[in-house]
Amino acid sequence: MSSAEVAVKVFRDLENEDFRVLNVIEAAMSKHEFVPKEVITKYAKFNIEETEFRINRLLKMRLIRGRRTPYVGYTLNYAGYDCLAINALVKAEVLESFGKPLGVGKESDVYDALNPKGERIAVKFHRLGRISFRQTIRKRGYTLRHTHWLYQSRLAAEKEFQALNIVYPKRVAVPKPISQNRHVIAMGMIEGAELAEWKEIPKPQKILKEILRNIRITYCKAGVIHADLSEYNILLKPNLKVLIIDWPQYVKKDHPNAQQLLTRDVKNILKFFKRKHGLKVKLKEALDYVTGKARTLSFQ
Ligand SMILES: Nc1ncnc2c1ncn2[C@@H]1O[C@H](COP(=O)(O)OP(=O)(O)OP(=O)(O)O)[C@@H](O)[C@H]1O
Ligand SMILES: [Mg+2]
Incomplete structure (x- = not known):
């Protein structure tokens, strides 16, 4: 369990x-x-x-x-710790009851849930820093407090909630941020499956364009880079709209590694569409588009 x-x-x-x-x-x-x-x-x-x-x-x-x-x-x-966060969200009238798990992984558990109005929401429990924190303290000279799983998990939730609050109002396709307490965030529930799980993606060209358009808005309008983008963190809904999830590693445009991280994000996406659908888009062309240097994207 x-x-x-x-x-x-x-x-x-x-x-x-x-x-x-x-x-x-x-x-x-x-x-x-x-x-x-x-x-x-x-x-x-x-x-x-x-x-x-x-x-x-x-x-x-x-x-x-x-x-x-x-x-x-x-x-x-x-x-x-989960119970303390659940209790706070129930008291804040954000959360009423839990449904089934949507995703259980190494770094998070995501649950389908209901709010008091009976609307579906997603509840994500962050799990970080479980491994060998004593070693990290020794190596990096951190204090006990900063490497503790309690602190790390809460930090991840705070960062993810922050990111959603920055990009959602700019109309980036992300779950709606609802609330955060400790290491837990409540957000809009999305029907869909990770891109990586789809056996065949209908209209791959349109979907790739849609993803790049979202990266462009994130970068140009919100000044943010996802920094962990891949086919595992993009959900494709049954109506073929995409949603970008999993934001705790986001960085701002002025971060020292911003360009490297943006390039890696775009590369991951292009690689996936090339491997799975034979779509060839030049990295430079995609980067010019997402950074706003080029106004449009033309597939050759
Ligand atoms: N808002 C949401 N609505 C519906 N499902 C979601 C939502 N957010 C996350 N999920 C589901 O939970 C899974 C894991 O979410 P996410 O990518 O945010 O966490 P993660 O940190 O990558 O977790 P893991 O360690 O499991 O990879 C997603 O692949 C998706 O299936
Ligand atoms: Mg993920």
Whole structure:
């Protein structure tokens, strides 16, 4: 079971006192990798029995994890962090209930969900920094706080939400940004499948043009580069409109590597259409078009 599945399953059973303990652990994790039991008792303002009762419930639900040495302490699991974010989105009346997973991967879990009006939304849980953060600290001299999965995942969600808020008003074809809390974003739900999943793409030339037109608006009007563009991050809807997803790595036009990243994005797309559909478009021509140097794009 993925951690989002755990969270979605147990969320409704959680009581206010459980959230209090989760909140205290979250807050104290900026100081302690494992939060001492006494700290939890103190800040939750519970007696020892209540604290132990709550901790045992949360352990059983797999929302937290414990350690016995050098002292008894507890830390959030991803599922515990998921519950805190879900709770905030439910309270903000953004989210009402979960449907099925839309995509479960290494760096995110995306769920189909409903808002209180019964409209479908997509909820993306970011998962970052799970591997060997101690090593990263040693190598890069980061502080514990900045390499922690809690921080990294929240940062990814914040960045993705920021990007959507910059490009969506410029009419770039992206999901509508709705809300963000911690490592989770809520956005418009899209019916469609990744370009890479389509066995055959109808009207490939038209679709390639549409993608390049979107890269052009993103760059020229929003001043942004996606920086992780490929056939896996473009959804093709049943009506053959495209949507560009997965924006946490975006950079602004004035980023030192902007041109390199833009070139890589465009190259990835051209390579895909060449391999799969034999469409040949010169890189220079595509780059002139997306950067606004050329007004139109003509396929030879
Ligand atoms: N707004 C959305 N509406 C519908 N489906 C979506 C939406 N956003 C994402 N998905 C689905 O979830 C999948 C993963 O989303 P995304 O590319 O944003 O995450 P990722 O970080 O690449 O995750 P992974 O580690 O799984 O590759 C997408 O391929 C798509 O199938
Ligand atoms: Mg992706």
